[in-house]
Amino acid sequence: MTEAASTTQPDGVATPWSITLEDVSVTYPNGTRALRGVSAHIEAGEMVSIVGLSGSGKSTLIRTINGLVPATSGRVVVGGHEVTGLRGRALRQLRGHIGMIFQSFNLADRTSVLNNVLVGRFAHTPSYRTLLGLTSAADKELALRCLDSVGMLEKVWARAGALSGGQKQRVAIARALCQQPSVMLADEPVASLDPPTAHAVMGDLARINAERDLTVLINIHMMDLARQYSRRMIGLRDGEIVYDGPAASATDADFEQIYDRPIQSRDRMGSAL
Amino acid sequence: MTTQTTELRMPPKPRNRWRTAAIVAALCTFTVLTCLPAIGGVELDFAGMVRNWANGADKMGELLRPDFSFLPRTITPMLETLAMAVAGAALAAAASIPLTLWAARPSNPNRVTRQVVRFIINVNRAVPDLVFAMVLVAMVGVGVLPGLITLFLFDVGVVVKLVSEAIEGADHHYIEAGQAAGGTQSQINKATLLPQSWTLYANQWLYSLELNVRISAILGIVGAGGIGRLLDERRGFYAYDDVSVIILEILVVVMIIELCSNLLRSRLR
Numbered sequence: 001m002t003e004a005a006s007t008t009q010p011d012g013v014a015t016p017w018s019i020t021l022e023d024v025s026v027t028y029p030n031g032t033r034a035l036r037g038v039s040a041h042i043e044a045g046e047m048v049s050i051v052g053l054s055g056s057g058k059s060t061l062i063r064t065i066n067g068l069v070p071a072t073s074g075r076v077v078v079g080g081h082e083v084t085g086l087r088g089r090a091l092r093q094l095r096g097h098i099g100m101i102f103q104s105f106n107l108a109d110r111t112s113v114l115n116n117v118l119v120g121r122f123a124h125t126p127s128y129r130t131l132l133g134l135t136s137a138a139d140k141e142l143a144l145r146c147l148d149s150v151g152m153l154e155k156v157w158a159r160a161g162a163l164s165g166g167q168k169q170r171v172a173i174a175r176a177l178c179q180q181p182s183v184m185l186a187d188e189p190v191a192s193l194d195p196p197t198a199h200a201v202m203g204d205l206a207r208i209n210a211e212r213d214l215t216v217l218i219n220i221h222m223m224d225l226a227r228q229y230s231r232r233m234i235g236l237r238d239g240e241i242v243y244d245g246p247a248a249s250a251t252d253a254d255f256e257q258i259y260d261r262p263i264q265s266r267d268r269m270g271s272a273l
Numbered sequence: 274m275t276t277q278t279t280e281l282r283m284p285p286k287p288r289n290r291w292r293t294a295a296i297v298a299a300l301c302t303f304t305v306l307t308c309l310p311a312i313g314g315v316e317l318d319f320a321g322m323v324r325n326w327a328n329g330a331d332k333m334g335e336l337l338r339p340d341f342s343f344l345p346r347t348i349t350p351m352l353e354t355l356a357m358a359v360a361g362a363a364l365a366a367a368a369s370i371p372l373t374l375w376a377a378r379p380s381n382p383n384r385v386t387r388q389v390v391r392f393i394i395n396v397n398r399a400v401p402d403l404v405f406a407m408v409l410v411a412m413v414g415v416g417v418l419p420g421l422i423t424l425f426l427f428d429v430g431v432v433v434k435l436v437s438e439a440i441e442g443a444d445h446h447y448i449e450a451g452q453a454a455g456g457t458q459s460q461i462n463k464a465t466l467l468p469q470s471w472t473l474y475a476n477q478w479l480y481s482l483e484l485n486v487r488i489s490a491i492l493g494i495v496g497a498g499g500i501g502r503l504l505d506e507r508r509g510f511y512a513y514d515d516v517s518v519i520i521l522e523i524l525v526v527v528m529i530i531e532l533c534s535n536l537l538r539s540r541l542r
């Protein structure tokens with residue numbers, strides 16, 4: 001994928017990609033219809049939050065973008081590359097340009113922080129080098145820079161399992177950054193963190209979006225975090241988009257549309273900083 | 274605070290009294306049936322046991338009087354046994370790494386290759402170690418080599434089965450992260466799954482070493498080298514005082530190996 005490789009600028013920061021979903025539906029093998037005809041366009045460099053009740057299809061939506069969940073019908077286009085139908089090497093190459101972070105951090109707990117961050121280099125490393133445990137000096141340097149950018153450099157040799165939740169999520173962000181991604185996906189990145197840590201991690205993501213001009217998509221439960229850190233909000237309900245507009249000006253009626261009831265104080269995390 | 278006690282209404286606990294009774298009855302029937310010689314069950318000759326009691330008691334008596342002057346002659350065979358045990362466990366440990374990765378679902382999503390490896394391992398495990406040893410003695414001749422190969426095969430079976438099952442029983446969220454980063458399965462296995470699972474491996478490797486010392490002691494009986502051969506020879510001469518020394522020695526060595534292995538294991542996190 002030479003076209004994709006050429007999007008990396010000399011300074012190591014990738015150019016952002018746009019995302020287009022055209023009438024995307026996902027039906028899981030057990031028959032669950034998780035997405036029904038979802039269409040949306042996300043501009044390169046935008047930061048968008050996706051909200052919705054549990055089971056509304058947020059995780060499914062975000063996973064169709066890097067092909068972890070294949071779209072059953074419709075088209076998913078990321079940075080000019082059609083994800084639908086890609087497999088094998090081509091899919092892995094594309095994923096190399098899409099960073100992802102998870103609610104449960106998904107680190108290998110028994111190995112070092114550095115090894116975890118180097119996972120971000122998989123798509124850019126020949127398999128035999130990984131198998132022989134050979135890390136290029138450039139990759140290591142990049143991993144250290146990414147750790148430094150989330151303030152975790154001093155933990156580089158720590159076991160990932162020995163970190164706190166917030167520290168783990170930062171390492172996971174460093175791992176995704178280490179891919180030099182053009183898109184960053186985040187599936188409820190702060191759902192298992194306390195309020196101050198949640199704000200810190202959201203702040204990191206907003207900063208990455210601003211500094212690196214990276215397209216960022218975040219699934220999130222807390223309305224106030226969605227409003228505070230993103231300008232655009234997409235509301236999902238039963239696998240369909242029921243709101244797509246500015247996060248700040250969403251009305252109570254819009255919330256009722258998304259959550260099936262008026263917004264309540266417990267939907268907010270509060271400014272517990 | 275009001276302490277008015279409203280009665281808690283618990284949902285009825287599901288009971289399977291009939292099923293339990295049926296299982297117990299079936300087990301009892303089966304046990305009784307297997308002891309009825311008329312229908313091919315084992316014959317329990319209690320009278321014979323009583324008659325031969327004196328005989329056994331004599332031998333026990335001899336066993337209780339070990340002749341320690343025999344000890345020096347046991348050293349070389351014992352070292353041979355230990356060498357067999359350690360080398361077998363080490364070779365098996367090396368072979369078990371890729372085989373286990375092929376046999377476990379998280380490290381090998383391909384059903385076909387997974388089932389093939391599992392099938393071979395299951396066949397390997399179905400063959401009793403003494404049978405392996407006997408066949409191998411016939412093939413490569415009496416000595417340490419058939420014992421070594423037997424232990425290797427036995428250990429590979431144990432380690433691959435237990436570790437691949439342990440890997441399947443554990444959570445591997447990081448695999449999704451590796452896939453999302455565009456990694457191949459082998460990259461994910463090498464860089465994250467192996468470091469994550471190596472204590473599982475190490476535990477079983479040590480365990481297989483423990484088993485080896487015990488097994489290799491009897492492998493000698495079919496000609497596969499080591500202390501077992503000496504044991505068989507002395508038993509053939511009815512030299513129960515020497516047999517007793519060998520048994521005690523095996524006991525001590527097994528205990529020492531187990532002690533070391535437990536110490537090492539407690540250090541694994």
Ligand SMILES: Nc1ncnc2c1ncn2[C@@H]1O[C@H](COP(=O)(O)OP(=O)(O)OP(=O)(O)O)[C@@H](O)[C@H]1O
Pocket residue numbers: 028029030032033034052053054055056057058059060061
């Ligand atoms: N692997 C799967 N197999 C079958 N059904 C699934 C699978 N993953 C999700 N689903 C179903 O698809 C629907 C949408 O799930 P999804 O995980 O996308 O929701 P979500 O909005 O992320 O929920 P949450 O907020 O709880 O994470 C749910 O009904 C869920 O049960």
Ligand SMILES: [Mg+2]
Pocket residue numbers: 058059060187188
């Ligand atoms: Mg989800």
